[in-house]
Amino acid sequence: MSVSDYNPEEIEKKWQKYWEEKKTFASYPYRRKKYYLLEMFPYTSGSIHIGHVRNYTIGDVVARYKLMHGFNVLHPIGFDAFGLPAENAAIDKGIHPRDWTYRNIDNLRYQLKRLGLSYDWSREVITCNKEYYRWNQWFFLKFYEKGLVYQKKAPANWCPTCRTVLANEQVIDGRCYRCETPVVQKDLKQWFFKITNYAEQLLEEIENLKDWPLTVKKMQINWIGRSEGMEINFELFPNGFKIPVYTTRPDTIFGATYLVLSPYHPLVEKAIKDEPSIKSEVEQMRKEQLIKGEVEKRGVQSSLWAINPVNKEKIPIWIANYVLMEYGTGAIMGVPAHDERDFEFAKKYNLPIKVVVSPPENNFSRGNLKQAYVGEGKMVNSDRFNGMLSKQAREKMSEWMQSMGIATPRVHYKLRDWCISRQRYWGTPIPIIYCDRCGTVPVPEKDLPVELPAEIEITGKGGSPLKNVESFVNCTCPYCGGKALRETDTMDTFVDSSWYFLRYASLKREKIPFDTQEVNYWMPVDQYIGGIEHAILHLLYSRFFTRALRDIGLVKISEPFKRLLTQGMVIKDGAKMSKSKGNVVDPQKIIDKYGVDTLRGFILFAAPPDADLEWKEEGLQGVHRFLTRIWKLVVENKAGEWEDKFEKIYLNGKNREECELQRIVNRTIKKVSEDIENRFHFNTALASLMEFVNYLYRYSDKKSKIFKEALQILILLLYPFTPHIAQELASKMGLKEDLSHHSWPEYKKQLLESERATVVIQVNGKLRDKITVAPNESKENIEKEVLNREKIKKYTRGKVIKKIIYVPTKLMNIVVD
RNA sequence: GCCGGAGUGGCGGAACUGGUAGACGCGCUGGACUCAAAAUCCAGUGAGGUUUGCCCCUCGUGAGGGUUCGAAUCCCUCCUCCGGCACCA
Numbered sequence: 001m002s003v004s005d006y007n008p009e010e011i012e013k014k015w016q017k018y019w020e021e022k023k024t025f026a027s028y029p030y031r032r033k034k035y036y037l038l039e040m041f042p043y044t045s046g047s048i049h050i051g052h053v054r055n056y057t058i059g060d061v062v063a064r065y066k067l068m069h070g071f072n073v074l075h076p077i078g079f080d081a082f083g084l085p086a087e088n089a090a091i092d093k094g095i096h097p098r099d100w101t102y103r104n105i106d107n108l109r110y111q112l113k114r115l116g117l118s119y120d121w122s123r124e125v126i127t128c129n130k131e132y133y134r135w136n137q138w139f140f141l142k143f144y145e146k147g148l149v150y151q152k153k154a155p156a157n158w159c160p161t162c163r164t165v166l167a168n169e170q171v172i173d174g175r176c177y178r179c180e181t182p183v184v185q186k187d188l189k190q191w192f193f194k195i196t197n198y199a200e201q202l203l204e205e206i207e208n209l210k211d212w213p214l215t216v217k218k219m220q221i222n223w224i225g226r227s228e229g230m231e232i233n234f235e236l237f238p239n240g241f242k243i244p245v246y247t248t249r250p251d252t253i254f255g256a257t258y259l260v261l262s263p264y265h266p267l268v269e270k271a272i273k274d275e276p277s278i279k280s281e282v283e284q285m286r287k288e289q290l291i292k293g294e295v296e297k298r299g300v301q302s303s304l305w306a307i308n309p310v311n312k313e314k315i316p317i318w319i320a321n322y323v324l325m326e327y328g329t330g331a332i333m334g335v336p337a338h339d340e341r342d343f344e345f346a347k348k349y350n351l352p353i354k355v356v357v358s359p360p361e362n363n364f365s366r367g368n369l370k371q372a373y374v375g376e377g378k379m380v381n382s383d384r385f386n387g388m389l390s391k392q393a394r395e396k397m398s399e400w401m402q403s404m405g406i407a408t409p410r411v412h413y414k415l416r417d418w419c420i421s422r423q424r425y426w427g428t429p430i431p432i433i434y435c436d437r438c439g440t441v442p443v444p445e446k447d448l449p450v451e452l453p454a455e456i457e458i459t460g461k462g463g464s465p466l467k468n469v470e471s472f473v474n475c476t477c478p479y480c481g482g483k484a485l486r487e488t489d490t491m492d493t494f495v496d497s498s499w500y501f502l503r504y505a506s507l508k509r510e511k512i513p514f515d516t517q518e519v520n521y522w523m524p525v526d527q528y529i530g531g532i533e534h535a536i537l538h539l540l541y542s543r544f545f546t547r548a549l550r551d552i553g554l555v556k557i558s559e560p561f562k563r564l565l566t567q568g569m570v571i572k573d574g575a576k577m578s579k580s581k582g583n584v585v586d587p588q589k590i591i592d593k594y595g596v597d598t599l600r601g602f603i604l605f606a607a608p609p610d611a612d613l614e615w616k617e618e619g620l621q622g623v624h625r626f627l628t629r630i631w632k633l634v635v636e637n638k639a640g641e642w643e644d645k646f647e648k649i650y651l652n653g654k655n656r657e658e659c660e661l662q663r664i665v666n667r668t669i670k671k672v673s674e675d676i677e678n679r680f681h682f683n684t685a686l687a688s689l690m691e692f693v694n695y696l697y698r699y700s701d702k703k704s705k706i707f708k709e710a711l712q713i714l715i716l717l718l719y720p721f722t723p724h725i726a727q728e729l730a731s732k733m734g735l736k737e738d739l740s741h742h743s744w745p746e747y748k749k750q751l752l753e754s755e756r757a758t759v760v761i762q763v764n765g766k767l768r769d770k771i772t773v774a775p776n777e778s779k780e781n782i783e784k785e786v787l788n789r790e791k792i793k794k795y796t797r798g799k800v801i802k803k804i805i806y807v808p809t810k811l812m813n814i815v816v817d
Numbered sequence: 818g819c820c821g822g823a824g825u826g827g828c829g830g831a832a833c834u835g836g837u838a839g840a841c842g843c844g845c846u847g848g849a850c851u852c853a854a855a856a857u858c859c860a861g862u863g864a865g866g867u868u869u870g871c872c873c874c875u876c877g878u879g880a881g882g883g884u885u886c887g888a889a890u891c892c893c894u895c896c897u898c899c900g901g902c903a904c905c906a
Contacts, residue, residue, distance in 0.1 A: 215821050219901060222820065227905075247906060260906095289904095297904075327905045334906095340818090341904055414905050532900080605842070606829060612899085614829055622842050625857095632857095674833085684831065687841035694841090697858090760837045765887040767837060805886055811836050815886045 006631040008595020011728040016116050024738055025063075025118045027074045029507075029521045035071035036522045037063050038501055038561075040530030040538075041125070043080045044104045048111040050570045050577060050603075050615065051531070053587045056117050057600045058567060058609050058680070059529050063118045064720040065676050068744040074522050075118055076504035078125030079105050082133070082493045086426045087465075090458040097426040097458070101128055111588065116596050116724055118740070123504045127496035132503065133428040134449030135513035136495050139545075140431055142552050144442050148194045151440065154419055155290060158186035163461050165423035185290040190421035191430055191489070195544045199224055199413045201558075202543055211563035213610070216535040223536050225414025230398055231329060232407040234259055236267075237305040237314055243267065246328030246410060249338060250401065251394040254382040255356035256333035257346070259306045259317045260299065263289060264325035271302035271319060278302065278319070285321040297322045297345050308333075309406040310397075311383065320345060328412055336372065343372035356381045357390045418541065420492045425456055425465035427490030435477035435484040444478050450486070464488040497538055498545035501525055501560060513554075520556050528561040535566065565680060568612040577615070585615055597722035598624040604682040604721055626690055627725055630718065633693065634711055634729045637702045642735040643709065658706050661699065662751050665710050668692045669747040672717045682721065689717060713745050757809035761786055763795040764815060779806040786812060 299320030
């Protein structure tokens with residue numbers, strides 16, 4: 001490479017080996033103040049990509065920084081090893097999912113180690129090991145006992161050609177990703193976790209997550225989707241059968257001109273019986289509803305009629321594709337004047353539109369609306385409520401309807417129960433047995449784990465692959481001893497990732513999922529770092545799981561992740577890196593060329609962690625140059641032994657240059673510490689280190705003791721970012737200690753400011769001059785001085801000085817007429 | 818449509834609570850070293866104007882208004898891009 005003998009590969013491998021042999025990053029409970037740092041574990045696909053490197057590098061900086069502050073840091077890693085791609089590999093390449101997965105894990109582990117990350121490898125978790133997934137089964141049984149698990153029919157994506165169930169991500173534009181056959185929906189009996197039991201808690205307690213990004217919190221709030229309204233009973237005419245509808249606008253009930261049932265509403269069967277000609281129409285609508293996205297509204301009028309309970313009006317009952325069975329009661333009152341969707345529908349089918357809320361402007365002609373009016377206003381056409389404000393009417397009418405026994409207040413959520421059944425092989429078997437005599441029975445705890453059979457043929461055809469493994473399917477009922485069949489679905493892999501952080505936090509774990517005492521010591525995770533794509537599902541499921549385990553008595557806490565950082569994407573040529581775009585950068589190649597420290601340094605320097613990062617090869621060279629400059633600076637100027645009395649640097653400044661160096665050292669320590677601690681702005685921290693290095697290059701007396709001390713500080717500050725070169729240079733300077741055990745330098749407040757401050761002088765807010773003053777100089781003295789300056793006189797001559805604003809040590813603004 | 822986030826030099830990005838806009842890096846230009854190149858080191862680098870030259874002036878943070886002594890930062894209106902949700906009654 002050149003003059004410098006900085007050889008990244010050699011020193012990086014050397015220190016990686018050292019850390020591994022010394023178990024530098026092994027952690028044990030109950031000592032000192034704990035700090036649990038976690039990055040989202042990788043899915044076991046092929047190899048590490050730049051996104052992983054970014055994620056794990058950010059974490060590593062924080063881990064090493066916290067270690068230097070004396071924290072007992074828990075920093076584990078593992079592998080999210082169950083999932084669909086393993087089965088795809090089996091189909092495409094004929095490799096057993098298990099072999100594919102373990103081969104990938106070996107590769108990933110090797111690559112992660114080459115990144116020099118400060119992991120406690122002894123805590124590694126691999127979710128496809130039976131030692132791990134048996135506890136998924138155990139939790140399933142516990143949840144079952146608690147009534148948090150139930151089974152119901154639910155539609156699954158079905159490809160008629162492949163004769164298999166597809167995951168949502170395998171359905172592309174309504175077609176099978178493999179053969180492009182249109183996907184149909186098929187009702188299957190599936191297992192659900194009752195996450196909706198926790199909907200209110202999960203929503204309310206979002207506000208306790210003070211250190212989570214606002215966007216993630218907003219996304220979860222929207223996802224849970226709480227709404228308050230009334231359930232109002234309409235009556236079927238003439239027999240009085242009750243049809244409850246849910247609305248958030250009970251104030252508009254006098255404007256209901258029809259009633260709509262979801263095509264899946266139970267009453268629809270009766271409607272079809274009465275009027276068989278609508279059957280095909282209804283079936284068409286049912287199909288339409290299963291397709292994602294908005295379709296044109298359509299419906300059909302049934303032969304049924306309903307009575308509006310407040311005015312006894314007889315209104316028609318329609319069946320329409322825009323009403324969902326899963327939300328509310330599956331039936332709505334149609335108020336076209338005040339609901340956009342009802343309006344669109346009523347226009348299409350010429351249904352009457354009755355205004356009951358008059359907007360404040362109040363000049364709209366009845367029956368001639370261009371669009372629905374959804375805002376607040378004055379009640380009209382609403383009997384005794386006329387003239388009342390709609391907001392008030394909402395309360396009064398609710399009370400009134402309640403007192404008549406026709407309505408009850410209701411809260412609804414968009415959040416649905418979590419369907420955990422997957423018709424897949426490579427996942428955790430659901431521990432359930434179907435017995436003809438005893439029915440659906442859970443596998444007894446003592447029989448866990450229900451092991452995934454090794455012998456399997458995966459074809460991508462048919463239903464659950466486990467159905468064809470007779471030795472798996474056929475079993476005996478644990479209660480009556482008779483012949484029985486096993487459940488052949490496996491669990492959603494989000495179950496695996498909903499508690500892995502608890503498993504990490506426990507060293508004793510053969511006979512238990514985790515040690516409660518240890519987990520109570522380590523939890524919650526103090527800092528969690530990962531991609532924004534997990535903002536909803538993974539993070540919400542983990543919050544649910546933690547609460548469920550709390551209620552079973554296994555953990556104390558409710559929130560698993562105290563502080564969350566969602567890192568931005570890595571962009572190249574204006575697009576997210578992806579194989580299909582062909583813009584993928586292989587981290588291994590970068591490491592081979594520049595070393596890990598350069599790669600880490602660049603990723604940290606190019607953008608703050610929560611912003612997207614633009615990949616630029618040239619930027620790497622800049623960071624490499626920076627590291628080489630440090631290398632040269634230290635190697636050429638180190639002298640004597642590493643001196644561990646850093647306080648000297650605060651006291652020993654004798655001449656002007658030394659005093660300036662002191663000041664810069666102190667400012668740099670402050671800047672780097674605060675950038676890491678408060679904001680994770682590693683880019684600006686590194687920028688200040690670059691400025692520091694540039695200054696040290698210009699420093700004249702490089703043989704002085706104070707200069708050597710400055711170099712030591714530089715190395716300490718550098719360590720979290722580029723640990724290998726920092727550790728090597730420290731050792732070259734004679735330090736025997738591991739830098740992660742060395743204390744972080746502290747700055748002295750009184751040495752941050754210089755004896756002279758530069759004050760900017762403005763006239764009417766425009767920069768005109770600068771002046772250096774003593775920091776404690778009085779406003780009056782500075783004023784006197786400033787107003788006498790020729791430059792300033794030029795602007796004040798002949799003008800009236802109205803005001804002078806002085807911001808001490810920073811700025812003086814002279815305001816003239 | 819609704820909810821977030823972002824728009825700053827040729828580029829990535831700084832400016833933390835309103836107080837010198839453009840730190841740091843890349844790129845580019847010039848110089849030193851060299852037979853030459855690479856590497857390295859030093860200097861310059863928002864746009865425009867003015868000047869022999871240091872100087873100095875004007876404009877400038879997506880657009881337009883406003884608040885303020887002072888706005889990239891706060892308020893209003895709008896545009897563009899990115900992400901999430903999307904018939905949830």
